[in-house]
Amino acid sequence: MAVSSSFLRSKRFLIIVGLYVAGILIIRLNGFGEFRHADVNTTGRTLPVYRPPMMPGFGLESLVMVAGHAIYVSGVWTRESIYNESNWFLEQGQAGQVSTFIEHMKTGVEAAATDSMSLLIFSGGETRKGAGPRSEAQTYWLVADALGWFGHPQVASRAFTEEHARDSFENLSFSMCRFRELTGRYPSNTTIVSFKFKKRRFLELHAEALSLPKSTVHYLGVDPPIMVEATSGELSSAAVPFEQDPNGCQHTILTSKRAKRNPFARTIPYPAGCPEMSGVLLHCGNSKFSGQVPW
């Protein structure tokens, strides 16, 4: 009896020692509490596992992009509440513009409704600290949804979000990348919806910086009711800096705007989902990217 119980005890002891050694080996091999693989290229891990034809936008050909401007902060989704400006987190100078933002959504939805091969993207990140970690893109999608897609419910299944843009260059370039993630290809036709007074900036600076063929880019502009405040900074704080810095990555005015508009420290996932755009997306210089683009 005494012999066999001490034998059992020592067997249990051996098993415990064995597990302990195996545990140490596993921890040493795989790392523990540290980013052991941080130096390895992890780009592939962020790529969606979807492949055509399972991609959510597979088969769609043209892009309609609505640039976001503000965030809705109420939990009530009635029409009355949505049109009430005190339920929006607005920046200085945006007072009186909510109906124009909604007009942008409507214009985008209508453009998407007339082209059944189009994919609609609402673009804009979590840009306002005081609004909490909600993105402009989510606001736009939810408002359009709450308002019944302005009478075009068939657009809902073709409507998506781009949730990282911090300025107009990123509204366009990130949406191109997002289109690739959703469809597996790049748009053959792009329609941009924003303020009319930003048309030149989008077409002659951003589309140009991306080398998009002019004939494939269209613009639908709706201006706010009061123009003075809205347009005051257009030249000095956007158009001129973008002329000197097409990708918006080195001019202090543009880089500080990007920093300020990322209060929740989101990491930009692009160009992980659009490897063919890496060159143009990561370019940084005084003149536009001159290498290969996928269109």
Ligand SMILES: *[C@@H]1O[C@H](CO)[C@@H](O)[C@H](O)[C@H]1NC(C)=O
């Ligand atoms: C708008 O919303 C605010 C705050 O929720 C409320 O106090 C105000 O009465 C609303 N205005 C209208 C016209 O409904």
Ligand SMILES: *[C@@H]1O[C@H](CO)[C@@H](O)[C@H](O)[C@H]1NC(C)=O
């Ligand atoms: C594009 O998106 C940003 C960030 O979401 C937004 O604040 C900005 O006003 C938009 N730009 C234009 C030109 O519409």
Ligand SMILES: *[C@@H]1O[C@H](CO)[C@@H](O)[C@H](O)[C@H]1NC(C)=O
């Ligand atoms: C591109 O989009 C515009 C605006 O939505 C539309 O008028 C035009 O017919 C489209 N062109 C092609 C070739 O799809």
